[in-house]
Every structure is written in C-alpha cells, then in structure tokens.
Amino acid sequence: MTLDDLRVFVAVCRAGSLSAVARDLNCTQSAVSQHVKRLERETGVSLLERQPRGVVPTAAGRVLCDAAADGIAGLDLALRRLEDLAKGEGGSVRIRTGGTTVRHFMAEAIVAFRRRYPKVSLELQTETSKRGCFEALLAGSLDLAWITIGGPVPGIEQRAVIDLPWVLAIQADDPLAARGHVDAADLTDIRLVRLPPNSTSGGRLDAALSDLGIRVGPHTGVADWDTALLLAELGLGHAVVPAMPGLPQPGADGPLRLVPIDGIAPLPVGWAVRRWDALTPLARAFADAVAHSCTQ
Structure with missing residues (x-):
C-alpha cells in the first residue's frame, strides 16, 4: 500500500470512473485499476462495485476512502508548510x-x-x-x-x-588607562564590578583568577555586562568584561577605556x-x- 495507491483510490471514488481518473493522470485505465487491486489484496476486502455507468465504493471502500482523504489532506497541508519553511515564506x-x-x-x-x-x-x-x-x-x-x-x-x-578576550573597563583618567595592556596580576585587590559567580561567564572569570592566585577587592554585583560597563564609566569600580562586538576598540578615546588583559583564556x-x-x-x-x- 503506497500513498499513490491511496491518492488514486480516493480520486476514483470521487470521480466514479476509472477511465476519467486515467485521463486526469495521463495513464492507462489498467494502471489505475492496478492501484485499486493492490489495496484490495492488502486489505482483503472488495473496495469498488462496478455499475453500468462507472464504479462506486463498497461499504469497506467508503471507510478507506474517508480515512485516506482526511490523511492525504493533512499530509498535503504539512508538505505545503514545509515548502514555505524551506523558502522562508512562513514559520x-x-x-x-x-x-x-x-x-x-x-x-x-x-x-x-x-x-x-x-x-x-x-x-x-x-x-x-x-x-x-x-x-x-x-x-x-x-x-x-x-x-x-x-x-x-x-x-x-x-x-x-x-572567542571573546577579556578587557579591563576603566575611566579615562585611571592610571591603568594609559597602558596598552595589563597583566592578570594587575587585578589584585582592585574593586570589581562583576556578574554573579553563579553565572557561567562570572564563574569562568572567578575560576581563572583563582587558578592564578589572584584575589580581588570588594565588588559591586550586576546582572549584565552593559551595566558593568556603565558603572565602570561612572567610576564605581573596574569591570572585567569580554570584548563583545560593538564595544569601543582598546585604546580608543572616550570616557571609558578598554585595556586588554593578558593571562586569562578567552570566553567562548x-x-x-x-x-x-x-x-x-x-x-x-x-x-x-x-x-x-x-x-x-
């Protein structure tokens, strides 16, 4: 039993004629008849009754026709939706x-x-x-x-x-702002603006500093890196943040300076x-x- 068998059978039931379906499909009446016979062999029942002016489904044929028609309609709708998805026209x-x-x-x-x-x-x-x-x-x-x-x-x-390298965000008048880069050891005892340790990126930074034996000073906790950058610009601490796209380039002029940090693995x-x-x-x-x- 194939989908083509079911499509042809439903078409025959609706048209009431094997020859009419054969013309629509541009095939022989014998080919149409073979689809129906295959279904009858697999179901073990007669599906069509011949009459003087064509064919009509038997009681069993009506059951199969109704179920197949509903299934084919749902499948055709799904296929159209999949085509829309592939073309970017929906979904x-x-x-x-x-x-x-x-x-x-x-x-x-x-x-x-x-x-x-x-x-x-x-x-x-x-x-x-x-x-x-x-x-x-x-x-x-x-x-x-x-x-x-x-x-x-x-x-x-x-x-x-x-992979995002880490940078130190500080005010332009901070002594470290004039440096081309800082070492991770330069972060010892500084006041950090930082994400919570239970965040993945905050935890990564804490683990890296701990592995290096670096202890930072008191900190201000924030929920996201943009807030950390803002507080650093306001002078409320130093922010160690990943160099995200859209941030000023290291060394660029402005109230907030970003200085690359050596010795800490980038954040993937x-x-x-x-x-x-x-x-x-x-x-x-x-x-x-x-x-x-x-x-x-």
Missing part, C-alpha cells in the same frame, strides 16, 4: 538569550534576517540562566539558545561561534541546540547570520 524561529546578547551579537543579523525573510516570525525570549535555556531546548519550546559554551550536557549540542560563546541536523532551514539560516555577523 517561526525561537531564540532564547539575554538582552546584552541581542544588542552586541545579534542586532545586525536580526535586521538582515528580517529583510530576507519578512514573513517569518522571529521570537526573542529573555533568559538569564543557561540551565533555563537547556530546559527549554529539551522541552522542545525553543530552536536556538545563545550561551557561554561549557562542558557537555546530555541531549544538547553546543557550537562555539566566537555561541549556540546551543538539541540537534544541529534537526534544525529547520530558517533556524539554521538565523544561526548562520549571527555567526557571520560576529566573525566580521
């Missing part, structure tokens, strides 16, 4: 990330994606916890999550897009998904657009 892409991420990593990609796929729904969901991103991915309520890349997680695939960031090979074409297109924007 949605669901991304979970933080507000800082959208601003620094995705702004250009979102504009480019929207111009290319104007009919696609783009859903940007805010999440402050990487665990929350993973739970949403495993629950199937999400296509992509932008995260700090970490250790393996069962059921999740992670792909780094860019990128995408988390359930399975890359199962991503929709639209989700893959958005992921590629962000990766292209970041690497430019």
